[in-house]
Amino acid sequence: MAKQAHIFMVPLPAQGHAKPLLKLAYKVASYGIKVTFVDTGSVHSKPFATNSDKVQEHNNVVFVSAVVGLQGSDGHTHEETTMERGTQAGNLIDLIRNMEDPEITCVVADVTMGWILAEVAEKLPVRTAAFCPASVGSLALSCHIPKLIEAGTIDSNGKMARSDEVISLSADIPPWKATELPWKYPRNDETRDTEKLLFELCKTAQKTAESVEWIVCNSSQEFEPAACDLIPGYLPVGPLIESHNAERTSGAAGSFWLEDTSCLDWLDSKPPGSVIYVAFGSAAHLNQHEVDELAFGLEMSGHPFLWVVRSDFTREAPPSYPIGFLERVADQGKIVEWAPQEKVLAHRSVACFLSHCGWNSTMESLSCGVTFLCWPSFTDQFHNASYICDIWKVGLRLNQDKSGIISRHEIKTKIELMLSDDSMKANASNLKKKAQESVLPGGSSFKNFEKFINFLRH
Known part of the structure; x- marks a missing residue:
């Protein structure tokens, strides 16, 4: 008898990354798959997963806590004012090993935390996949970083050689200006360290994209067809949305702030x-x-x-x-x-x-x-x-x-x-x-999600 699928999900400790992954967790759990979701550290004083009945009622999703550091491609763990530095991947691996039955069968981590997936794949007999909470176009740019450096378009720190130049990956994908690259940061007092961290995260995403079988994304083929064609192994399953018909109660899953209903x-x-x-x-x-x-x-x-x-x-x-x-x-x-x-x-x-x-x-x-x-x-x-x-x-x-x-x-x-x-x-x-059509039976995102569920079960 095949063992029951049990997924371990690890978000980047930022609401824009954690909340869509939690939506994915609940959607996966609705297919009868067990999900252990890691609270990797709150960036605000209010709790990530609040104690409302609506959050806790899903028996197939359980929460564990482990504050995780942000590690760049140079192997060092970076600190950021909005993200707590914490344990290395070894502690997460120990956490996985100590999980009670059923055993973990797959680890899904944020695409910017691929170093966790690399260590997991090396030390545990589980499958791995990545989750991208940003657009496919943004990940496509990250995946092109080595080529952009080789061509001299950007230097090894992500700075463009010419401030009046733009980066264009396709006629149907908006180009990037020098001041609008995803690792650029406008606050002068924090720019250097923050831009270094953001560029490291983008390079990590590029390496992760090359190493995993599937990257699941909160987008759809209909929104970004040109970008989806640039990345193999990409599964747009979005938009990931909650039910709009739920009761008007506060404490939505994945929110770092208490909602005023x-x-x-x-x-x-x-x-x-x-x-x-x-x-x-x-x-x-x-x-x-x-x-x-x-x-x-x-x-x-x-x-x-x-x-x-x-x-x-x-x-x-x-x-x-x-x-x-x-x-x-x-x-x-x-x-x-x-x-x-x-x-x-x-x-x-x-x-x-x-x-x-x-x-x-x-x-x-x-x-x-x-x-x-x-x-x-x-x-x-x-x-x-x-x-x-x-x-x-x-x-x-x-x-x-x-x-x-x-x-x-x-x-x-x-x-x-x-x-x-x-x-x-x-x-x-x-x-x-x-x-709406993309997430309904027969839609592109629906088909991609079923493909992902099949991957998790086998």
């Missing part, structure tokens, strides 16, 4: 297609001047808005608002620390999404047919914004003025343009349909 009742009170949803994910920051301009822009638009403002949204101090702003917008807007984003995007009152363009947010918004106002900050967000605006044509960029600030007038103007553009709404509706 009162915003859903507030949305119920607003007309269809009227609300501007504003959220910048779990890691992006604005300075206080940018927060002020955003506040004024939302107020000047005259449209109702739901704005997610984390307690660490500004680096210098807790975020504050212009004098009298909260009183003036008391009936127009609602501000929460964290929102149940997929439920918000699926709500009938939401008109568009002012977003940092993280890949998870991008997939969630496309799945709900919601258009974008794009305010990218770093890593792959600029490339995602290029997909949104130039390839899919479902969004508009918010452009900086001569002083490098996105002004209140720019925000107000782009909100008005977006809400009056029927063609972008139609494009978004079409992509929503494609997203």
Whole structure:
């Protein structure tokens, strides 16, 4: 009798990586496969897997804790201010060895943590696979790093030889500018160390992609056909989304922040297609001047808005608002620390999404047919914004003025343009349909997921 499949999943300790892998875990578990999910360390004070009944009710998913370091291709473990340094892969291997029956049959790790997969494959009789939470296009760029270095397009530190040059992998994949590479980081006080870490993670992803049989991705063939053709062994199974019909309870699986579900009742009170949803994910920051301009822009638009403002949204101090702003917008807007984003995007009152363009947010918004106002900050967000605006044509960029600030007038103007553009709404509706069809029986993502399940079982 064949032993029962039991999968060990290891995310990178960042919400944008951990949450989609947990969605994959629950989807795998729904096929009767046992999943042990490693909480590799919270990057915030709030728990990764909260104690709500909704999170804990799935008998096929169990959680274990092990803080894992970030190891680059040079073999050293790096520290990052938002990610805790921890144990080496040996401790994870010991954890796997000590698991009770049924035994682990496969380890699935984030593509940027391939060093774990390498040690596991060397020391344990289990299969390995990787998970990529970013776009296929972003991974394709990582896979081309050795060729780009060999051609002299970038140096060994990832810096482009010419600042006016772009990197193009295909006519149907947005090109990368020198300032918009996924390892570039805009904060001058942290740039050198952070860019080194990010470039090491991209190089690790490249080596991982070459060493595993399958790379599972939160994307779909319909969204990125040209990029999917560039990477063998790639299985786009997305968009990975949660049920929008779940009860309005807080504590969604994979969230490092406690969700404020009162915003859903507030949305119920607003007309269809009227609300501007504003959220910048779990890691992006604005300075206080940018927060002020955003506040004024939302107020000047005259449209109702739901704005997610984390307690660490500004680096210098807790975020504050212009004098009298909260009183003036008391009936127009609602501000929460964290929102149940997929439920918000699926709500009938939401008109568009002012977003940092993280890949998870991008997939969630496309799945709900919601258009974008794009305010990218770093890593792959600029490339995602290029997909949104130039390839899919479902969004508009918010452009900086001569002083490098996105002004209140720019925000107000782009909100008005977006809400009056029927063609972008139609494009978004079409992509929503494609997203839904891809995960249904017979769809490309459905077929790829069944192929992955077959791999896990045999």
